Amino acid sequence: MKMFEYMGKEIFSKFGLKVPKGRMVNTPEDAALIAKDIGGAVVIKSQVLSGKRGKAGGIKFADNPEQAKAAAQEIFEMTVQGHTVEILLVEEKLKIDKEFYLAITIDLAAKRPVIIASIKGGMDIEEVAEDYIIKEQIDVELGMQSFIASDIVRRMGVTLNSPLGKELVRTIGALYRIFVEIDAELVEINPLVISGDKVIAADSKITIDDAALYRQRELPRVEERTVVEKTAHDLGLSFVELDGDIGVMANGAGITMGTLDTITYYGGKPANFLDAGGGTGEEGTVKALELILSRNPKAIVINIFGGITRCDDVARALASVKRNIGIPVPVVVRLVGTNQEAGRAILREVGIEAYDFMQDAIKKVVELSK
Amino acid sequence: MAIIIDETTNVLVQGISGKQGLFHTKQMLSYGSKVIAGTSPGKGGTTIEGIPVYDSVRAVIEKHRIDASVVFVPASMAKDAALEALEAGVKVVVIVTEHIPVHDEMAIVAYAKRVNSIVIGPNTFGIVSSGKCKIGIPPNQFFIPGPVGVVARSGTLTYEIVGNLTAQNIGQSTVVGMGGDRVVGLTFVDVLKKFEQDMETKVVVLIGEIGGFAEEEASQYIKEMTKPVVAYIAGKSAPQGKQMGHAGAIIERGKGTYEGKVKALTEAGVKIVELPFEVPRIIKELLLKL
Structure with a gap:
C-alpha cells in the first residue's frame, strides 16, 4: 500500500524526523488560510501516488495567501500523471543549501534491507552516477547500529563530528526504525534538504507491505485499485483486467500466467487474469465467476489443477452458478488434482465434460471465442 | 537418492489440528511420508490420525528425531512457528503459509542461515522426493x-x-x-x-x-x-x-x-x-x- 506524502510526513514527525511546517487541505480557501498561518512563501503540493509531480506541474510556489489560493485552484483542476487531485499539502518554502537522498528498501537478492544514500538528491536521482550512490545492506539480526549509520555518513563525505554529520546519523537511525516499525517495503526521502545544520525531509514516499496491514491498524488506509480489483482482493482473489474476450480463471499465479501464455499462443485474447488462489472454496469460486462475467467475455476457460484447491469445491460452485444464475457464454473446464473424480461427476450433472489437459481446453476455448 | 528429503525423513507437522494441517497430514501419510508428530498449542497429549500431538517443538524433540517440519499455521503466527522449529534444531523447515509479512520472512531467512538450516518457502507447495516422501500440499x-x-x-x-x-x-x-x-x-x-x-x-x-x-x-x-x-x-x-x-x-x-x-x-x-x-x-x- 502506497501512502500519500502528507501521511508519510506525519509518520516521520512522530519518529523525530524534521519535516517542513505545513498542513493538508481540501480547498483553495483552506490553502490560503494555512499559507497565512505559516507566513511568508509557501509550496503547494498535489497529493497523488506517483513520482515526478514537479515535472507534471503538480507542485507550485506562492509568496502570499492570495497566490496560494490561486495556485491551489489551478492544481485542483489538473490531473497529475493521470491522477485527479483531491488533497494538497501546503508547506513553508525551505531555504535549501543542498539536496540529499535517503531511502531504505529490500534488497531481494540479499534478502535484507538496504539503505541507499546520496549527496546528489533531488529530481533526477535515477540519473545520478553510481559513484555517488552509497548502498549498505543491513543484517536484520544485527539491526541498525550507530556505527553503521556513522559509516554511511562518512562515505557520503560529511564530517562525522559536525552538527550536520550528527544530525544525519540520527536521521538514518530514525528512518530505519520507521522502516521496521511500520512494516515498510520502501521509505524514501527525496530530497532530504540540508538547510544550515538542519536536515529536513522535504518529501516522503512510503510503501507498506500489504501482508502486514493486519498488524498496522494505526496506519491510515489508501486505496489505489479499481473497484473491481478491490472487490477481488477482498475475496482473496487476484484479478487484473485485460483487453481480450476470453474469460480466464485458474488457481495459482503461475498456472494463470501459463494459461494466458497458451491462449495467446493459440491466437486468442484473454479478457482478464484471475488467480483464484490456493484453497478457494465454493463461495470464492462463485464470486470469481461473477467477476469474469462482468467483463462480458465471449467464452470462459477454467483451468484448475487442484492441490490445496479441491476440484469438488470448484465444481460445486460452477454447477451452482450455472443452475442459479446461468452462464450466458460457453464454458470450457479443465479439472484435475485433489478430489478430481468427485468434481467431474458434479460437472457432468450440469452438462459439462471436463478436459484432462490444459492445451486441449485452451484450443477449444480459443475456437469458441472466434 | 533424491535431494533434501527421502524415505528416512521424519516429518513434524506444525499446526496439525487446523483445517489445512489436518487435511494435508492425511494426504502426506497416504503418500507414504513418515509424519511422526504434530504440534498444536493446548492439544499436547492428544493424537490426530494416530499421530502424537505436542504443545511445542521443544516438547516434540524430547521424544522424537525430527528431520523436517512443515508449517501450516496462519500468517500472523508463522514467523514464530518457523523460528521455533529452527531453534529446536530442525534442519529443514517447509513453510506453506502464504501472506507472511516480508519483514518476518527476512527474519526467518536470516536466522535459518545462522543456524545452517534449510527453509523452503514461505508460500510454497513444498517438496516431493517422488515415491519416498512428500512434505507440503x-x-x-x-x-x-x-x-x-x-x-x-x-x-x-x-x-x-x-x-x-x-x-x-x-x-x-x-x-x-x-x-x-x-x-x-x-x-x-x-x-x-x-x-x-x-x-x-x-x-x-x-x-x-x-x-x-x-x-x-x-x-x-x-x-x-x-x-x-x-x-x-x-x-x-x-x-x-x-x-x-x-x-x-x-x-x-x-x-x-x-x-x-x-x-x-x-x-x-x-x-x-x-x-x-x-x-x-x-x-x-x-x-x-x-
Missing part, C-alpha cells in the same frame, strides 16, 4: 519416481508440468517449490547445486516466471552444470507493470522481463520451452541422448 497421484529434478517458483504450474511428465511415464527424483514470495529461503541456485550432485537426477526442469532476479541468478550457476536444464518461464504474455498474483511476479523498470530471463538462460545453455506441455517431449529427447 501437492496432489499425490502426479508424482512418480524417475530421473527428472524439478525446481519451481509456482505451485500449480509445477503440478501442470509434473502431471504432464507423469502422464508420459517420466518420473521425478525430487520436485522443489521455492515459494512465490519475494523473500524465500532456498533459491534456484541452492537447489540446482543439489541436483548437480544427486546421482538419481539426470536432467533438470526449471519453472520460472516474470519478475525478480531468480532466473538470472540461476543462469550464472547453470553455466557450470554438467546436467542439462530445461526451463519454462511463465508470463510471456503479461502486460508490463501489472502485478500478476505472486508478489514476485511483477515487472518494473525493465527488470525481470520474460525476454531478459530467456536471454540469460539461453546463454547459459538452457533449453527454453514456450508452453508448459512441451516439457515432456524435450525431456524425452534429452534422456534418450544420455
